[in-house]
Amino acid sequence: MNPEWNQMETVAQAYRLGTRYLEGRQVESPRFISELLLRTALGWDRTGLFTRFHEPLPFEAAQRFITWLKQRAEGIPVQYLIGEQEFFGRSFRVEPSVLIPRPETEILVETVLREADRIWKGKAVTAVDMGTGSGAIAVTLATERPDWEVVAVDRSPAALKVARQNGAKNGSGERIRWMQGDWLEPLLKRDLRVDVVVSNPPYIPAGEIPHLDVEVRVHEPRMALDGGPDGLDPYRTLVRGIPAVLKNPGLVVFEVGEDQSETVGEMLEESLAGAQVFFVSDLAGRPRVVAARTGMG
Structure with a gap:
């Protein structure tokens, strides 16, 4: 054990020592990570941490x-350590069997909601989330649009x-059809x-x-990363299908x-006759979402 850790008598000392330890190992955002891990270990929110900074640190x-x-x-990603990640303003449980939801995937969800409202004018629709992983997309759709029928496949x-745990946690699990x-x-069957x-x-x-950051290539599920020789x-x-x-x-x-956007767009145009294909960029201006509308005349 690091000798300095014997000096962790108060919450404040633990925070400072944790920050210093992470800095020494070139961990990104050491202050933020030290704070997050410490308050999660204590079961406190941010306000609780800083108002009780000088209290003794419980042994456990x-x-x-x-x-x-x-x-x-x-x-090891911090999300796996604390067991959660925020997505679309909601908390989702994550563990090493699922990919950690990324903020850019919120663009995907926003596109689905916006375009579905445009096409069906607020009527209920049936949506399927293919490769649902943590369920972040399916659960968000079911929660944002309670009248939709949502199917999640993995x-x-x-x-x-x-x-399923995330569906229950966010109050929409009973309205989602889970298919393995x-x-x-599963849909074709x-x-x-x-x-x-x-x-x-x-x-x-x-x-x-093999060239990805260690936290991704070693700790996140390869099944959720590997898109084959060209990723497509x-x-x-x-x-x-x-x-x-x-x-x-x-x-x-x-x-x-x-x-990948142009190639995927061409695939959709070839497969779906007369489809209107369009792209949505992320905050960095990169095409992040490829979408196709069919039957729009």
Whole structure:
């Protein structure tokens, strides 16, 4: 054990020592991470932490905090340590069986909500989230639009377990149909047709994964990252099957990686005759979302 950790008598000392420890190991945002891990270990909110800064540090909280500091220094994402990540203003449980929801995926959800309202004028629709992972997309859609029928599909039983927990946590789990299977297969088996297909599939080319940050390449599930040799295999599978499940009019919305938008857009144009394909950029100006409207005349 780091000898300095014996000096963690108060909350304030723990915060300072945690910050110094993370700084020494070149961990990004050491002050923020030290604060977050400490108050989570204590079970306090931010106000509680700073108003009780000079209180004695309970032994169990100290041990938890020290363990988390070591794990964070080894590259384990802080979201996995504290077990949650915020998405669309809601808290989602995350663990190593699911990808940590990213802020840019909120653009995907915003696009689905906006375009569906434009097409169906507020009427209820059926939407499927392919490769739901933590359930962030499906749960957000079901919570933002309580009258929608939402289906969530994932091949991983472990991921679906987390997604179900997030549905229950956010009060929409009972309104989501959870299906385990490979991409569109569960829908095709049930002859289920939908108005909206949304997906944030794995899109990182397999050869690039070894070059990712350690916290991503080692600790996040490879199944949720690996998009095949060029990163486009999941889109090929989805686009090939979508005509069999999409109603008319219909909406397809994908998140894509860097330099993939044009190719994915062309796939949708070829697969969905007469589709209106468009792109939505992220805050950095990169095309992040590729979408297609069908049956719009």
